[in-house]
Amino acid sequence: MTTPFFQMTDINKSYWMGDEWQQVLRNVSLTIEKGEFLSILGPSGSGKSTLMNIIGCLDTPTKGEYILDGRRVDDLDEDQLSAIRNKEIGFIFQSFQLLKRQNALSNVELPLIYAGMGQQQRRERAEEMLCRVGLSEKLYHMPNQLSGGQQQRVAIARALATNPAILLADEPTGALDQKTGKQVMELFHALNNEGHTIIMITHDVSIAAHASRIVRLLDGELSEGVKEDA
DSSP: OOOOSEEEEEEEEEEEETTEEEEEEEEEEEEEOTTOEEEEEOOTTSSHHHHHHHHTTSSOOSEEEEEETTEEGGGSOHHHHHHHHHHTEEEEETTOOOOTTSOHHHHHHHHHHHTTOOHHHHHHHHHHHHHHTTOTTOTTOOGGGSOHHHHHHHHHHHHHTTOOSEEEEESTTTTSOHHHHHHHHHHHHHHHHTTOEEEEEESOHHHHTTSSEEEEEETTEEEEOOOOOO
16 A cells, blocks of 8 residues: 555634634645545635644644645654745745845746755756746846736746745636636646646636546635536
């Protein structure tokens, strides 16, 4: 029996709010195989952001076990967690989170600097990733010179730069119009077909439907969704 690439078992998360504990996640169990395209679907306040932060090793559960590629995450120290965040998980956010005073190329180079890659190598890698997402002619454009869809493509190129095992996308089309959002989802399909494991968090049923599997999060509890044929 093979070990799942990603496995969460009975994950709980509580925060101290005011004068009481508030439980945000309740016994969340989730298994993902390498190369899957999974959507976590839920409304605002369902616990999606908290779950995303735990998946991305930005936060730790109050209870439960999280195993990523054979390693129990809560046994890792901060340096090991930082290495996972930098090299093994590519983050894609709704708000793009590009550095406004840096051009597209420099934005994509950023995680490679943290990874300790040399200047020439990281420049070549950043150029390669921007070409991969269709921005070969926008290398030196600043974020304010790019459309929303182009900015999201820069963010995707940045997420791909370190060749991560997982792409973790939080509402990746939330700031885009319908046509541009569709183009971004087509890019996700292409990346998934190349073998990237994609975990996408969204409140939008039509966006979630692009994934090969859907799970639903409501009031901190997870259930397997039913994927309807288009």
